[in-house]
Amino acid sequence: MQFNRGKKIVISVCVVFLFLLAPVYLGAYNLHLLTFIVFNSVLGISLRFIMLCGSLYLGHTAFMGIGGYITALLVVKLDSPFELALLASAAAAMVLAIILGLIVLRLRGVYFIIVSIALVEIIRLFVTWWSPVTGGTAGVYVPKPTIFGIHLSTPAHLYLFVCILGLITFFVLYKLEESRFGVTLKGIAQAEELAAAVGVNVTNYKVAAFSIGSLIAALCGAFFAFYMQFIAPQYVSFLTAVYILIYCIVGGLSSIWGPIVGAAAMTLLSEPLRGMTYYEMLSYGVILIAIVLLLPNGLISLPSMIPELFKKMSDFMDRSKTLFSIARSRTEKAKK
Amino acid sequence: MDIQQVVQIALSAITLGAIYCLFALGLTLIFGIMHIIQFAHGEVYMFGAFAGYYLINIIGINLGFSLLIVMLVIALFGMAIQKLFFSPLIGKPVATLAMSFGLLLALQGAALAIFGGKEKMIQTPLNNIVRFPGGVTTTYHNAFIVGVTGVLVVGLYYFIYKTKYGRAMRAIEQDMDTAALMGIAASHINLLAFAIGCGLAGIAGLLVGAVFPVEPIMGGGILLKAFAIIIVGGIGSLFGAIVASFIWSFAELFAGFAIGGDLAFVVCYAAVFLILVFKPTGLFGHAVQ
Numbered sequence: 001m002q003f004n005r006g007k008k009i010v011i012s013v014c015v016v017f018l019f020l021l022a023p024v025y026l027g028a029y030n031l032h033l034l035t036f037i038v039f040n041s042v043l044g045i046s047l048r049f050i051m052l053c054g055s056l057y058l059g060h061t062a063f064m065g066i067g068g069y070i071t072a073l074l075v076v077k078l079d080s081p082f083e084l085a086l087l088a089s090a091a092a093a094m095v096l097a098i099i100l101g102l103i104v105l106r107l108r109g110v111y112f113i114i115v116s117i118a119l120v121e122i123i124r125l126f127v128t129w130w131s132p133v134t135g136g137t138a139g140v141y142v143p144k145p146t147i148f149g150i151h152l153s154t155p156a157h158l159y160l161f162v163c164i165l166g167l168i169t170f171f172v173l174y175k176l177e178e179s180r181f182g183v184t185l186k187g188i189a190q191a192e193e194l195a196a197a198v199g200v201n202v203t204n205y206k207v208a209a210f211s212i213g214s215l216i217a218a219l220c221g222a223f224f225a226f227y228m229q230f231i232a233p234q235y236v237s238f239l240t241a242v243y244i245l246i247y248c249i250v251g252g253l254s255s256i257w258g259p260i261v262g263a264a265a266m267t268l269l270s271e272p273l274r275g276m277t278y279y280e281m282l283s284y285g286v287i288l289i290a291i292v293l294l295l296p297n298g299l300i301s302l303p304s305m306i307p308e309l310f311k312k313m314s315d316f317m318d319r320s321k322t323l324f325s326i327a328r329s330r331t332e333k334a335k336k
Numbered sequence: 337m338d339i340q341q342v343v344q345i346a347l348s349a350i351t352l353g354a355i356y357c358l359f360a361l362g363l364t365l366i367f368g369i370m371h372i373i374q375f376a377h378g379e380v381y382m383f384g385a386f387a388g389y390y391l392i393n394i395i396g397i398n399l400g401f402s403l404l405i406v407m408l409v410i411a412l413f414g415m416a417i418q419k420l421f422f423s424p425l426i427g428k429p430v431a432t433l434a435m436s437f438g439l440l441l442a443l444q445g446a447a448l449a450i451f452g453g454k455e456k457m458i459q460t461p462l463n464n465i466v467r468f469p470g471g472v473t474t475t476y477h478n479a480f481i482v483g484v485t486g487v488l489v490v491g492l493y494y495f496i497y498k499t500k501y502g503r504a505m506r507a508i509e510q511d512m513d514t515a516a517l518m519g520i521a522a523s524h525i526n527l528l529a530f531a532i533g534c535g536l537a538g539i540a541g542l543l544v545g546a547v548f549p550v551e552p553i554m555g556g557g558i559l560l561k562a563f564a565i566i567i568v569g570g571i572g573s574l575f576g577a578i579v580a581s582f583i584w585s586f587a588e589l590f591a592g593f594a595i596g597g598d599l600a601f602v603v604c605y606a607a608v609f610l611i612l613v614f615k616p617t618g619l620f621g622h623a624v625q
């Protein structure tokens with residue numbers, strides 16, 4: 001199927017409207033589910049954007065925590081308007097990401113992964129310790145936000161907020177990946193020394209990707225705090241970072257659609273298991289193992305894998321037929 | 337802080353350091369040989385603790401025999417994990433990492449479903465309190481932990497530096513392809529590294545089960561600390577892992593005493609950060625890819 005540019009635009013506009021009108025035709029429960037699918041997709045695509053330059057990364061929840069706490073505390077303790085708090089947390093996350101990135105992104109491979117885990121632990125323990133301001137393990141209660149004079153009081157409002165965040169994120173990251181910037185990042189992933197040798201400033205590119213991804217994570221964290229109306233240190237966890245990574249790997253890392261497919265599949269799957277943490281963990285683990293062993297390029301490679309699977313199956317049938325006929329001729333010979 | 341408190345904290349730190357040492361040695365050994373960061377190592381440790389709990393408390397086998405049985409069973413378990421889940425992925429670093437996350441979640445979820453979330457305690461015959469002059473106390477079990485760790489570390493050094501298989505392991509660590517050309521079966525050495533690493537973690541789990549509660553989530557905390565430890569010591573370096581375990585346990589307990597637990601960990605992890613900035617290969621390590 002080939003679409004020309006006009007048709008593509010019409011279809012995508014229709015899909016966007018279908019999504020924006022979801023509160024009209026979905027019930028409260030399904031809307032909640034869809035909110036989380038969109039939210040997890042945004043986290044997934046921003047994490048994938050950071051990972052474009054080659055290494056796995058587990059520090060995404062650290063920046064979610066930073067965004068969530070800064071926005072919530074500014075609104076609750078200082079009565080600042082929500083828009084301003086959101087802007088402040090985004091700016092803080094960006095500045096911190098640039099400073100940390102200049103230090104951390106020089107590290108390669110395993111060192112980078114372990115440092116990203118340490119980052120999550122530092123933020124979690126810091127907000128636990130600083131209880132006069134952050135409320136410690138008891139957390140902070142957050143009111144419903146008001147943005148540009150609109151009080152976001154219903155789930156539908158919050159859904160539209162995360163949808164708009166998702167659309168902007170998707171569009172910006174998609175365009176960035178197609179651009180010269182994204183191509184350079186992929187080049188760095190494939191051959192870092194070569195990229196440096198032909199004059200690419202590797203560190204600057206990495207820091208730019210890192211800070212953009214972390215900014216989106218901070219916005220997601222702010223949204224999460226206001227959706228749950230609560231924020232506590234246990235939301236800043238290593239396990240959540242692993243879950244976001246799982247959305248990317250289960251969906252597939254090769255395209256921006258991968259994390260979206262992965263987030264939708266895993267969110268829908270874990271919904272019946274909610275409240276039973278251990279079955280949720282067990283199924284996430286088993287699915288991840290199965291995907292790594294059987295579908296190394298993720299769920300988005302499934303359609304292109306079907307012919308191959310069929311071919312494998314017919315090969316297997318042919319081979320067993322041959323084996324069967326050989327065995328039969330031998331038994332007949334033996335009878336004679 | 338007077339001298340008695342200092343001695344008391346130092347004694348606790350030596351015991352804790354011994355546990356970290358057993359755990360981190362396995363982690364760094366597996367990394368050195370197979371270049372895998374084993375995120376499921378904490379789960380292996382947790383299974384060791386549960387195996388010890390069932391052998392000692394439920395069946396009633398004595399501590400020494402349980403130690404041997406747990407070491408063998410968990411070593412076999414490690415070999416099974418290596419053969420089934422890691423050996424098909426050799427040469428694919430991203431897939432290997434994803435696999436270890438999958439094992440982490442699956443094993444922890446399975447343990448929660450099978451054993452339940454309730455905390456258990458291994459009963460040890462060595463729980464009598466020893467009193468030193470001056471009011472410092474410890475238990476025989478703590479001394480036992482340090483003794484077992486000492487014996488195992490000496491045994492591991494003997495194995496790696498004095499035997500044929502140990503030499504093969506060092507050869508694989510230095511250069512896998514050349515070692516394979518010299519006729520060393522890399523797949524067997526990989527299995528051996530996993531067996532030793534997991535056996536050590538299993539013993540660490542059993543030993544710790546009489547001091548701290550045995551529960552399915554016990555592997556998470558020590559895993560993150562052990563990562564910090566092997567980074568400080570230099571990934572793949574056995575000597576570095578041993579020294580860094582004790583540096584970490586002393587830093588954790590003394591800083592915890594001085595400024596409180598949570599802030600102490602913030603300071604410790606920040607120190608790891610700084611070490612990486614100024615000396616990215618750790619204190620005793622060499623560069624790795």
